[in-house]
Amino acid sequence: MVNFEEIVEKARKFRDTLTKEDFLEFYGYYRQATEGDCNIEEPEDEEEKARYNAWKSKAGLTLEDAKAHYIEVYKKHAAKYE
Secondary structure: OOOHHHHHHHHHOOHHHOOHHHHHHHHHHHHHHHHOOOOOOOOOOHHHHHHHHHHHOOOOOOHHHHHHHHHHHHHHHHHHHO
């Protein structure tokens, strides 16, 4: 069975080709899976704010649940980007 760290490495290979929406979906789950609930202040920069909101929207997920969601997002998008 593939683990979270292996999926993260696979996903990094197509990071530069992701749509903004897909990137933010990965980003939100990744930050939640590695750091827990969002612990930063909302930034003013629009791009940083989009990342902040993607992470903030995953609040309450356990690290393990966020990892599982990240893997599912990878499975959903892998064929499109590989």
